[in-house]
Amino acid sequence: PDAVYFPGIPAIPFKPDAGPNETMVYKTYNPKQIVNGRSMEDWLRYSICFWHTFRGTGADPFGFPTLIRPWDDGSDSLANAKRRMRAGFEFFSKLGVKYWAFHDRDIAPEGANLSESNKNLDVLVDLAEELQKKTGVKLLWATCNLFAHPRYMNGASTNPDVHVLAYGAAQVKKGLEIAKRLGAENFVFWGGREGYHSLLNTNVRRELDHMAAFFKMAVAYKKKIGFTGTLLIEPKPKEPTRHQYDYDAMTVIAFLKNYGLDKEFKLNIEPNHTTLAGHCYEHDVTVAAAYGLLGSIDSNTGSPDLGWDTDQFPMDIKNTTAVMKVVLEQGGIQPGGLNFDCKVRRESIELMDMFIAHIGAMDAFARGLLCAAKILAEGVITKQVAERYSSFDSGIGARVEKGEATFEELEKFVLENGEPKRISGRQEHYESMINYYV
Amino acid sequence: PDAVYFPGIPAIPFKPDAGPNETMVYKTYNPKQIVNGRSMEDWLRYSICFWHTFRGTGADPFGFPTLIRPWDDGSDSLANAKRRMRAGFEFFSKLGVKYWAFHDRDIAPEGANLSESNKNLDVLVDLAEELQKKTGVKLLWATCNLFAHPRYMNGASTNPDVHVLAYGAAQVKKGLEIAKRLGAENFVFWGGREGYHSLLNTNVRRELDHMAAFFKMAVAYKKKIGFTGTLLIEPKPKEPTRHQYDYDAMTVIAFLKNYGLDKEFKLNIEPNHTTLAGHCYEHDVTVAAAYGLLGSIDSNTGSPDLGWDTDQFPMDIKNTTAVMKVVLEQGGIQPGGLNFDCKVRRESIELMDMFIAHIGAMDAFARGLLCAAKILAEGVITKQVAERYSSFDSGIGARVEKGEATFEELEKFVLENGEPKRISGRQEHYESMINYYV
């Protein structure tokens, strides 16, 4: 019964000496291997998303579905939903991944009205509970899909019509309840339709106020029902909306601070969103961590030559090293994880492609972990960076950091000490050092 | 003596019936004309920047200077600096512009050390004071150039070396003093080198902390000396630095909020920076205003097909209308203004091109003002936008806005009222209405 949906595919083995053509084995990811004092699976906390991997069809704006799954009859029936979920847990288990993530509407069909939708959801949550127990796979996070249904076309919490906002509220209410029931370690908000297509018909401030009110109600309800997972906001600059209010990490932080919500939320950073916002791959991960707000990561990648979200599997070791270095430096990503918000290419139509893609990405992050761990363990680079800032460790630098210095005092320092010595930034030296490790 | 530097060029007249080839007259800008109850010049508050217009040489990364000005011998002498300033005031006066703006190092040469630089500055500030008095031209804002000198190559307030930070502090100390003396209505910070080229050699959090400490000292010193102008931060996403910490309006707001500085600063928005950050032209102006933080505008434009700051003269009426609509709606931009942070193209080498470019942009903004004023006066569009949000004016919508609603209550509302009606966003209708006005 363990091989109903992926017959002939075994639990993916660890085979470090495999050849190039063997893409159905782990060459680096070895969950129990200890790295810098903790197991690989503890650092990496991989999660698989249900939407792309079990609801993605390969359709794109110019083409029809290509991904035909034997268990999926294309219907909106509960039976079909259950088969999908069972296939999902078989898939998670065969990969040896310990977490999953979903939107409410991925796992259960939307009904004719809210009550029916909630009832459908309950059926599938029952099954999820059973399968979680049976397989040991846990829920990294749940989220509500407040963007796909036409009612949300003009936004959910930022919709000009309070009736739609109310609908979103009802949906998140239920979402928090099932998150609690399934032991979700986090709950995510992604505001795909919270933004504008045109400023001509939009009152930006009023919409932002409504979004904040919505989040405050979510916090209140979370506390009321005793859900203890972390609330996360996932920034994205644009697409489907022309401008999303959660543009990037700093934009979300501005919003949270402005409405006094920064103690209640952290960020779920997706690097493909980061690069679409005009930053380098690891920027938002770094910035969120710098402000103590890095909650979880949707680990994927885009193509730098494309202007939309391709949600590709991350395969670049330099990128995975950079991300894992931040994670290691902040002592892990718990209770967040590395959720693969990725989809196989539309042309990768075989079931095996689903495995190959995840395995390749997991190995890429495992290699990144090993590189980053080595960088930190050897300390050559980190020591040189610390040295760069050492003038702030004592004397007038320390006074600046403590907020004790004044302009008058600093002017005096310059009048006495003259022109600063010019110090090379040595960027190419750092790049060469990184190439030693990667 | 009024025509020493631009002989043969008269005060630019208003000539509404001029033909296409007559680009040395105002066709729309008529300073005393009353628009929605105030004079054009009161709404528009034009300012000319000294750096581009009197220090720009036409050099670019691939080419040598092209803009040869008869009064400028290319030397760093005080005499040359004085001639430039006199030419500037003749230029401002002939255009009929009432404000100017400068960096400390634009108007006076950097000396062999800080004391000498400050002494040079005093000489030119004396002259500026005299010329301001004589011409009635006022200082919209002053700022310090903390990015061009090699000492600042790794940042000023975010430099890893406190000695450089101290130098920047000393420079801003003096800058605030001369701003006060010249009656500057604002003081601007643009952090061209505050950011990173590579995360490999950078401690982001420590740099941000230093930047905040620097701003706090600036606030303290401003208060101490009784300078009453508004402090403004000017966002820019990148260039020269790969990532600038003041990426866009929301990023700056996040920073200010995080360090408790949001009561002390407003924003100076430059649309060419806004578009480089991936937003539409009027986005940051709109967002800054939405948060009550729109302090001033560096009115220019870029080319949407280019990835760097071209600082072109704004000539698009749709853009100027969008900006002026925000300004009108917030009741004016005082004590800020519309500073033309623009440069003539490197190939526009004639003195007349300086005039033509400013006149064209001033007319473009005057047309934008007239369009926006008409839109607001007629109220057709604004009324339709207000109507879109009317469900929040009473009932459950008003409860949401007041923070009184709960998820439970909203769920009940949905269970009772069912699926929301779908309401067209009517974007093309709004676009057509705008085309009526523009």
Added chain:
Amino acid sequence: PDAVYFPGIPAIPFKPDAGPNETMVYKTYNPKQIVNGRSMEDWLRYSICFWHTFRGTGADPFGFPTLIRPWDDGSDSLANAKRRMRAGFEFFSKLGVKYWAFHDRDIAPEGANLSESNKNLDVLVDLAEELQKKTGVKLLWATCNLFAHPRYMNGASTNPDVHVLAYGAAQVKKGLEIAKRLGAENFVFWGGREGYHSLLNTNVRRELDHMAAFFKMAVAYKKKIGFTGTLLIEPKPKEPTRHQYDYDAMTVIAFLKNYGLDKEFKLNIEPNHTTLAGHCYEHDVTVAAAYGLLGSIDSNTGSPDLGWDTDQFPMDIKNTTAVMKVVLEQGGIQPGGLNFDCKVRRESIELMDMFIAHIGAMDAFARGLLCAAKILAEGVITKQVAERYSSFDSGIGARVEKGEATFEELEKFVLENGEPKRISGRQEHYESMINYYV
């Protein structure tokens, strides 16, 4: 029977004095009005595309359909296809547009196999023929959809499997036949899947050779059946494919020249594709015309802040003026036209929005035509441009143009005449002149 599908909506009238809120009337477009010697409709040759306007659902990668049309039951039946077509011709007629355009699979459902698909097509072509005759609406161009069906996921003419190429060939064979039957004035190729997602699995040269072979067969078949319409290739840089072989106008020209196909094809330029390729709006229109290869225009627009094809209705008068200036200068766009390859926003769900969008765009192009015509008729700008190049009209300049000059002769000229005089490019002057007209 003329108002079956859009009851209550009359033929759109010309009402030049309409107010801002009246977006269901033409304010500028007056088909019979004479402009520079020809009627507006002769210069503008508007065409409406069937795919967006009658097959678009409002679905996007993050959301379900929103555009519910009363005549469309969502089925793939022939009856449904016929209703859609009848609605289309009512729509074209009410707008007073004289041309339409379609893909084979837009108008008729794909069958279980090629024969069935062709049979379906014949049924709808019969109806189209009847409706064309009845309404006087003509076919600007037909095209084959070689990108939506999963069989084409890896390309049609560039598919690694010749079986798929053969399928595409069979489809285009039929496409040319129906184009002939319906009197299409052109036939378009858009290679949405001809390109690559990854160079790792791609043999670029072999794919380009196959594409050329495919086009050569198309030319041969066109001649064989006596179809006299122009063959057009429509460039697009990317999306859905990461890189499309028909990147932009010059890329297509390179391809055509390389395979000796440049006498057999012209270009169908879509400005939203032009800007996605990194050019300014009118670049590809200008370049194609410069090489005598501008065949037709898919008149739409994108958002410069977005990296994907939004196919918005063109509403910017500066853009439409620039395009119409090229069209006027080349003496018209015949046998091509201005096909609105545009879709209403997903949120513009009312039937009226379909009209408003087309009317707004038609008025925008009509305004562009009037501006461009005035610019050319007055000749102020064109004369100044001609003057810029006048040194090539005689003497050594004329020798260069005729290919008679040599490096030795030009060196001698420089040795005798010394340094060239520097001449201002006067860009801002030109921009100001354009603002006079727009």
Added chain:
Amino acid sequence: PDAVYFPGIPAIPFKPDAGPNETMVYKTYNPKQIVNGRSMEDWLRYSICFWHTFRGTGADPFGFPTLIRPWDDGSDSLANAKRRMRAGFEFFSKLGVKYWAFHDRDIAPEGANLSESNKNLDVLVDLAEELQKKTGVKLLWATCNLFAHPRYMNGASTNPDVHVLAYGAAQVKKGLEIAKRLGAENFVFWGGREGYHSLLNTNVRRELDHMAAFFKMAVAYKKKIGFTGTLLIEPKPKEPTRHQYDYDAMTVIAFLKNYGLDKEFKLNIEPNHTTLAGHCYEHDVTVAAAYGLLGSIDSNTGSPDLGWDTDQFPMDIKNTTAVMKVVLEQGGIQPGGLNFDCKVRRESIELMDMFIAHIGAMDAFARGLLCAAKILAEGVITKQVAERYSSFDSGIGARVEKGEATFEELEKFVLENGEPKRISGRQEHYESMINYYV
């Protein structure tokens, strides 16, 4: 005398076991090591550019020079020019690089007129000849700087004034003469100012005609004097010009084909230009090779998050592997090479940074060579790609490739064989295989 300019720095040794901090040694580049039958230095043919490395100052549009070189007094004297050149050859020799490249105006100061400039050039060419002989370093290519001097601000060969075109011609005439004298293996044209800033003042077709006429004269003169090096055009999409006529590889090919110049020129591809044109890193290298026109490579990199040319040292092994795979597949890059058109960061102010940067890039390309060579030698990937296209090796596929097939025949094939089988593109599998090698 061998260590006059870089005292204390030895010839860079090969030290494969060096640690991360040892960035002044080669860890992979071992010139005489045999890879796939030829020496590393034969495959890689590194070249150092004189302009960035010996004329770059670190100035940028927002900052003054930072790179102070002890041998450079900043003057335009011939003595200074000679010191620079001697420093150059010491640098090339210590790195063990066998080629260099220069612009005419890099090596010798522009004089008061053409004759004087040519005389200056002769002096430095004498020295270059002597140093080439002494060190064994050869000239990969020469080029003329037709973009920095103000006379070229509106273009050289595309200038509206024939006088400027003539000046450019005279300069290239001399450039070809010195290229011949110094045994240059190629001669490069980069049209930095050949393009437009605004279409309003530009006659595109006339400018392109002039550019073609210019190139034809260059070909004629090259043949006349018996210069046997390859003529190369270097594409760049934009910067400094808004649009450059040599946008990318395919655009240049279109131009060459259109004017019958494609037998006389090849392409010099710079990946930083390729990515600025919206392509992936190796796209233009791949496309140029596909058309048999890849002549040489300016090996550098940019930042995908930046919209301008940063000319960084290439440090990414995936990129260098992709490029070297193309070079290996076409049997080498002779007579071209890998010219480092790179500059140290403005903040990398130490002499050592010059070495570290080049060493890091050379090692990165050497690693790329080893990876690509292994990929090709093992043949796992190439065999799978060949298999993808095998349907074209015989039968109807072969008939298509030979140009023998017809639409009728292909239709018949489909009617007999039905729907094609769907075949996975397996992109993630290929990406995983690449990760095995890199």
